[in-house]
Amino acid sequence: MLVILILLGAFAAAGVAITLGRHAIERLQITLHREEQFAVSFVLGSGIWSFIVFGLCTVHVIYKGVLIGLAAAILLYGWKKGFHRLQGESFPPLPTIWKRLLTAVAAVFGVLYLAHAMAPEVSPDGAAYHLGLVGQYFRAHGFLPITTNIYASLSQAMEMLFMLPFAIGRHSAAAMTHLTFLCALPWLILCYGRRINQPAAGAFAAILIFCAPVIGLDGISAYNDIATASAIFTVFYLLQVWKQQRTNGLLTAIGIAAGFAFALKYTALLALPFALATIAWNMRRDGRKMLLPLIRVTAIASVLIAPWLIKNAIVIGNPVSPFLNSILKNPHVHIAFEQHYQKHMAMYAIASRTEIPLQVTAKGDKLTGLLGPIFLLSPLALLLLGNPALRPIALAALLFTLPYPANVGTRFLIPAAPFFALAIGIICSRIDRLAVGLALVHAVLSWPDAIPLYAAKYAWRLDGFPWKYALHLRPDEEFLLKRIGSYAITREIDKVVPPGKRVLGFDQIPEAYSKTEYLVGFQSATGDNLVDIFHCAIIPERRAVGRTQFHFPRQKLLRIRLVQNTNLAEERWSIAELRIRNNGQQVERKPNWRLRSSPNPWDVASAFDNSPVTRWSSWEPRKAGMFLEVQFLAPVEADEIILEISRDQTPGQMTLEGYDTYGNKYVLSSNPSESEIQPQSGLRLAATQELLARGIDYLLINDYNYGYEDVRRNTRYWGMELAAEKGTTRLYKLLGTIPEEAKP
Amino acid sequence: MILRCLILLLVLLSACSQTPESQPIPPQRAALAGQDPPSFGGYVRMNDTLVADYLVSDVNGGAPTDSWRWTNKKPTFRFKLTKITGLRFEANYTISNSTLATTGPVVITWSVNGHILGSAKESTDGYRKFTKPVPAEWLLPNAENIVTGEVDKVWVSPNDGAKLGFIISDLGFID
Numbered sequence: 001m002l003v004i005l006i007l008l009g010a011f012a013a014a015g016v017a018i019t020l021g022r023h024a025i026e027r028l029q030i031t032l033h034r035e036e037q038f039a040v041s042f043v044l045g046s047g048i049w050s051f052i053v054f055g056l057c058t059v060h061v062i063y064k065g066v067l068i069g070l071a072a073a074i075l076l077y078g079w080k081k082g083f084h085r086l087q088g089e090s091f092p093p094l095p096t097i098w099k100r101l102l103t104a105v106a107a108v109f110g111v112l113y114l115a116h117a118m119a120p121e122v123s124p125d126g127a128a129y130h131l132g133l134v135g136q137y138f139r140a141h142g143f144l145p146i147t148t149n150i151y152a153s154l155s156q157a158m159e160m161l162f163m164l165p166f167a168i169g170r171h172s173a174a175a176m177t178h179l180t181f182l183c184a185l186p187w188l189i190l191c192y193g194r195r196i197n198q199p200a201a202g203a204f205a206a207i208l209i210f211c212a213p214v215i216g217l218d219g220i221s222a223y224n225d226i227a228t229a230s231a232i233f234t235v236f237y238l239l240q241v242w243k244q245q246r247t248n249g250l251l252t253a254i255g256i257a258a259g260f261a262f263a264l265k266y267t268a269l270l271a272l273p274f275a276l277a278t279i280a281w282n283m284r285r286d287g288r289k290m291l292l293p294l295i296r297v298t299a300i301a302s303v304l305i306a307p308w309l310i311k312n313a314i315v316i317g318n319p320v321s322p323f324l325n326s327i328l329k330n331p332h333v334h335i336a337f338e339q340h341y342q343k344h345m346a347m348y349a350i351a352s353r354t355e356i357p358l359q360v361t362a363k364g365d366k367l368t369g370l371l372g373p374i375f376l377l378s379p380l381a382l383l384l385l386g387n388p389a390l391r392p393i394a395l396a397a398l399l400f401t402l403p404y405p406a407n408v409g410t411r412f413l414i415p416a417a418p419f420f421a422l423a424i425g426i427i428c429s430r431i432d433r434l435a436v437g438l439a440l441v442h443a444v445l446s447w448p449d450a451i452p453l454y455a456a457k458y459a460w461r462l463d464g465f466p467w468k469y470a471l472h473l474r475p476d477e478e479f480l481l482k483r484i485g486s487y488a489i490t491r492e493i494d495k496v497v498p499p500g501k502r503v504l505g506f507d508q509i510p511e512a513y514s515k516t517e518y519l520v521g522f523q524s525a526t527g528d529n530l531v532d533i534f535h536c537a538i539i540p541e542r543r544a545v546g547r548t549q550f551h552f553p554r555q556k557l558l559r560i561r562l563v564q565n566t567n568l569a570e571e572r573w574s575i576a577e578l579r580i581r582n583n584g585q586q587v588e589r590k591p592n593w594r595l596r597s598s599p600n601p602w603d604v605a606s607a608f609d610n611s612p613v614t615r616w617s618s619w620e621p622r623k624a625g626m627f628l629e630v631q632f633l634a635p636v637e638a639d640e641i642i643l644e645i646s647r648d649q650t651p652g653q654m655t656l657e658g659y660d661t662y663g664n665k666y667v668l669s670s671n672p673s674e675s676e677i678q679p680q681s682g683l684r685l686a687a688t689q690e691l692l693a694r695g696i697d698y699l700l701i702n703d704y705n706y707g708y709e710d711v712r713r714n715t716r717y718w719g720m721e722l723a724a725e726k727g728t729t730r731l732y733k734l735l736g737t738i739p740e741e742a743k744p
Numbered sequence: 745m746i747l748r749c750l751i752l753l754l755v756l757l758s759a760c761s762q763t764p765e766s767q768p769i770p771p772q773r774a775a776l777a778g779q780d781p782p783s784f785g786g787y788v789r790m791n792d793t794l795v796a797d798y799l800v801s802d803v804n805g806g807a808p809t810d811s812w813r814w815t816n817k818k819p820t821f822r823f824k825l826t827k828i829t830g831l832r833f834e835a836n837y838t839i840s841n842s843t844l845a846t847t848g849p850v851v852i853t854w855s856v857n858g859h860i861l862g863s864a865k866e867s868t869d870g871y872r873k874f875t876k877p878v879p880a881e882w883l884l885p886n887a888e889n890i891v892t893g894e895v896d897k898v899w900v901s902p903n904d905g906a907k908l909g910f911i912i913s914d915l916g917f918i919d
Contacts, residue, residue: 329763538793594766601763605770612776631766682778690773703789706809710793714781738778 002169002472006118009165009173013049014042014180016071016164019078021045024256026081028249032241034086036191039184041083043234044253046161046181046227047260047304053160054307060142064167071164091194097436098203102190105207105443109216110183112448116220116462117179118470121171121512122483125151126222131171132511134162139515145315147332148524153321155308157263158224171512174222181227182219186210188233189418193425195240196389200435201425207439208421211446213461214369214410215417220462222512225414228268231261232415235271236396239278251279251293255300262305266320267403268415272301274399278392326620331602334525334619336572345407353408360410364451364459369410371417373454374424374442381423393422410460480513485727489700490514492724493731497698503731504530504691505700519696528619529603530691534699536576536613537687537718538710540679541648544576544612547675550656552668554582554639557632559659560668562641564626566652573626573652574617575607577644580630582637596629604628612680613687615646622652635661641668644677684710688719689736696734703728786825787916798822800890803912812838815909818894823916828883833861834875835893835915841869843899843908851896852910856882857889866910878917891915 021041025032032040052070056062078084094102121127129151136144137159146152158178165173186206193202209215219226234257242250254275261268276294283290309319317330326335349366350359356367357376364370384394397419404412429435444450448462455461469479480487486509493516497503502517504527511518521531536542560580564573580587589608597604600619607616607628618626641656651674658668680686691699699720701708711718711732719738724731784797791811792798802816825831833856844850849867853860854874859882864874883889895909 540793589769589772591769593769595769596766601767605767609770609773611773614773680776681780682776684780685778686773686776704791704811706791707793709787709789709791713785717779717781719778 002172003118003470006165006169006173006176009167009169010176010180012068012071012075012168013161013165013173013177015078016074017042017045017049017161017180019045019074019081019083020048022078022083023081024048024253028252029247030241030249030253031245032088033191033195034088034090035194036188037086037088039187039191040234040237040253042180042184043188043230043260044256047157047231047256047263049164050157050160050260050263051304051307053163054157057137057142057160057163058307058311060140062138062141062163067164067167091191091199094194094199094203095432097432098200101436101439102203102207105211105439109211109443109446112462112465113179113182113216113220115465115467115470117175118172118472119466120469120476120479120483121175121222122480122510123175123217123221123223124508126175127171127484127510127512128508129511130159130222130224131162131166131174132514134159134166134174135512135515138163138166143311147316148519148526150322150333150337150523153312153316153318153333155263155266157260157304157308158227161227162222171222175220178221178223178226179219181230182210182215185226185230185233185418188230188237189422192233192237192240193422195237198426198429200429200432201422204425204429204435204439205418205421208372208374208424208442209418211443212371212375212417213364213446213448213451213459214371215414216446217369217460217462218411218414223411224264225411228261228265229415229418231257231264232268232271232400233418235261235275236392236419239275239392242279243282248293248296251296252300254279255297256304258297259301259304262301263308266323267406267412269305270399270402272298272305274396275301329599332525334528335599336619336621337522337525337528339620342406345409346405348408350408356408360413362454363456364410364461365456367408367410369460370451370455371410371413372442372446374438374445375417375420377424377428378420380427381420383427384423390423390426393419393426397423480510484510486510486729487513488726489724489729489731492726493518493698493700496724496731496733501697502695503698503700504534504696506531506705507702509700518700525602525619526694529606529614530694530696532615532617533613533687533690533694534707536615536646537683538707539648542646543679543683544615544644544646545677545679546643546645546647546651547677548643548645548651548654548672549675550641550643550669550672552639552656552658554637555658556635556637556661557658558635558661558663559629559631560638560641561627561629561657561659562643563655563657564622564652565624565655565670566622566650567624568622568650568652571622571649572618572620573622574615574649575628575643575645576612576615577610577642578607578628578630579642579644580636580638581640581642583639587636587638590632592633594631594633596627596631598625598627611686611690612644613683613690622649643672684714684718685736685738688734692734692736698723699732699734701730701732782824784822784824785916786823786831787914787918788821788823789914790912802909812911812913815893815895815912816907817898817909818892819909819912821891821915822888823891824887825883825885825889825917828885829880830919831878831880831883831917832875832919833878833891833916834873834918836871836873836913837893837915838871838911838913839866839869840908840911843910844869846899847897850910853892853894853896855892855894857884883917889917 018041021044162174165177186209190202190206238254258272261271280290312321313319316332318328322333325333325338359367361375362373381394381397384390400416451461468474490509497516504519506521521527595604606614655670656668719735720732723733788798790813800820802819804814806813851865853863862876898907898909
């Protein structure tokens with residue numbers, strides 16, 4: 001039964017997309033060859049459908065009945081209109097050798113891919129957040145204002161496309177929808193080759209893309225990279241058609257595809273400037289006005305782009321979250337996180353960028369996946385720059401490689417890969433046998449059993465042929481337990497944690513298989529702060545054992561401001577407590593005091609809460625001019641300011657400024673004295689109490705997470721109790737009190 | 745033109761961000777009521793928060809979050825045991841191919857309070873586990889117990905003369 005539902009879900013999703021696409025093509029009066037119609041319709045229709053589902057999510061009507069009812073109505077309309085039948089002219093027949101090779105490759109790899117896509121979804125990101133978010137939206141019947149997961153802020157057109165198949169056939173049906181793009185993309189490439197009278201090159205490139213190990217693995221998963229590449233290639237494709245037909249309808253279709261590309265993945269925004277530049281170049285060359293066509297494409301694309309920007313602007317306060325946080329400041333993503341993330345994504349596990357060519361083509365372990373050794377011929381694309389007719393292919397290859405240095409994972413080459421494949425195909429197909437031979441070699445080298453012969457031992461690749469799990473003849477749980485290390489504890493979490501309680505963890509878990517609210521430490525500013533609280537209890541350098549004292553003549557003050565004077569790119573500035581004293585006694589903090597800080601004004605209260613495990617931190621590199629400020633509504637008499645600080649920061653120059661009752665500003669002190677204070681006892685319990693106060697009820701920790709051993713050995717001192725354990729992962733319930741037997 | 749429009753759009757959309765003008769004084773946390781656990785026990789991982797308490801000599805420093813550390817020739821550790829009967833000693837470590845290529849096979853000899861517990865000859869690189877029961881009479885209850893893992897050959901850096909033995913992850917006494 002599940003197999004039928006999976007297939008039904010996938011077919012429904014593809015059918016709806018094709019119907020909407022063909023409707024659009026008909027209305028826009030676009031003329032395509034028979035072979036092109038389904039693939040182009042599928043991509044355009046997917047863009048339109050994702051936009052519709054976005055609307056449904058916004059108005060919170062995501063119910064199984066609504067999705068299926070709407071899909072059924074669309075499919076019925078398509079059937080009545082005869083959209084399932086192909087019309088129009090055909091391309092000239094493919095050369096026999098290519099036809100046979102394509103058929104063989106499609107059959108062999110198709111069965112392999114189908115088996116993997118229909119098996120339970122086990123991809124790291126698919127199981128963690130792509131389908132995790134789909135599950136959350138589905139349960140909430142629409143969008144949730146998620147501020148604790150950066151991935152919820154990325155554009156999610158693919159998640160919108162997953163909704164319908166997920167409603168019918170759950171996780172595997174969603175993965176099958178991505179597989180549909182894996183079928184559409186090579187088909188489009190093949191058609192493109194035929195359209196430009198390079199059928200052998202098209203066939204060659206289609207095989208390169210369809211078989212490429214990382215593309216296959218990505219395509220069978222609930223990811224979005226192949227869909228993104230398909231949308232980008234459709235823009236490129238329609239531009240080629242537009243050059244031949246020059247209709248406004250094509251411009252509209254180009255706008256839809258370009259907007260859809262961004263809606264799938266931020267980095268695909270380049271599809272829009274590429275389209276605009278191509279149109280402008282051609283219009284200018286022909287001496288025609290270009291403004292209206294450019295406005296049309298931009299306007300249509302914006303319709304699909306804007307919803308995601310607006311959603312982020314409302315929820316996060318940064319339309320392009322989780323990026324550009326230093327410009328578009330917001331409380332939900334720290335600048336330090338973004339910088340760290342970018343640094344990591346720019347290198348992954350490689351020591352030098354010279355490793356990239358071999359890693360992404362043949363090794364596949366350090367940059368997660370490989371395209372296949374034939375892609376080492378990609379520089380051949382440069383040869384096309386000299387040919388005006390083929391130059392767009394080379395330019396597209398180069399343009400869509402531009403974002404790659406920001407994230408050097410092999411997957412991030414997928415948008416450019418079709419263009420490189422075409423370029424290699426065009427050059428190599430000048431000798432037909434060479435192209436056939438290379439395509440065959442690529443197919444053989446891409447077969448999962450062949451990859452270990454040349455790739456790194458731990459290359460990310462398809463593993464096995466799980467046909468029993470694809471047909472669901474064996475329990476899904478068995479496959480999930482085998483393939484996802486944290487699946488077992490995820491199931492335990494759902495059993496142990498009551499509804500409405502929140503779990504904090506340090507790593508992703510397959511949230512797609514859980515209903516519990518789970519916060520991953522690194523995925524938000526909230527998570528950063530929670531993890532920092534936990535670490536402040538046990539990492540000696542993070543404990544507030546440093547004391548900085550500013551002495552000044554006793555006086556009445558209306559405001560004090562502590563100003564940082566030091567620039568340190570590698571360090572944050574943080575303050576655990578700022579205490580105002582008079583005559584040796586702390587001045588009682590009054591509810592009507594007003595606190596300010598720059599940067600990070602959202603956390604300033606953490607320096608005034610009397611907790612040694614919380615601290616205000618700049619969460620960005622320390623810069624001169626940063627400040628903390630306290631404004632008193634009534635004058636306060638003081639003669640000393642004490643800062644309690646951790647020793648994970650270099651002492652820097654600070655100035656303490658004061659404002660008297662007349663509003664005059666003075667430098668109270670710029671020569672503080674430094675001393676050490678004894679670390680306080682009971683920080684572990686204080687951390688647990690603080691986590692509880694911030695709405696965390698459970699802690700999930702792996703043996704490789706810092707603090708695992710400490711919590712395991714000193715559970716009672718933390719005020720926690722073990723709630724579940726699977727392998728080397730433990731779930732603790734936060735109690736906030738020390739059991740009697742642990743007390744001395 | 746388009747770029748300008750895009751920047752303008754982002755700026756307008758970012759206006760939704762609610763930067764607080766100021767914040768009030770938060771609720772004050774009560775004085776700490778908790779206790780700290782005893783300083784060290786019978787087992788340690790290199791990313792343990794109290795790892796420094798267990799290290800006596802010949803173990804290189806590392807960041808607090810590092811789960812492994814290089815040893816020198818005779819890494820020495822101390823443990824405090826509340827019970828001494830029925831215990832096994834266990835050490836998890838890694839032999840690096842980069843040092844092994846120079847030193848050739850190495851022998852690591854584990855001793856507890858001066859008693860040789862056993863040796864392991866390591867001819868290939870990779871992860872290793874050494875484990876063996878420890879006679880109760882070798883151990884001291886509620887006192888320091890010294891463990892050494894002496895390696896017969898170390899790799900010596902041609903640049904600075906630094907000596908590397910093996911990579912230790914965790915060790916100690918288990919039931």
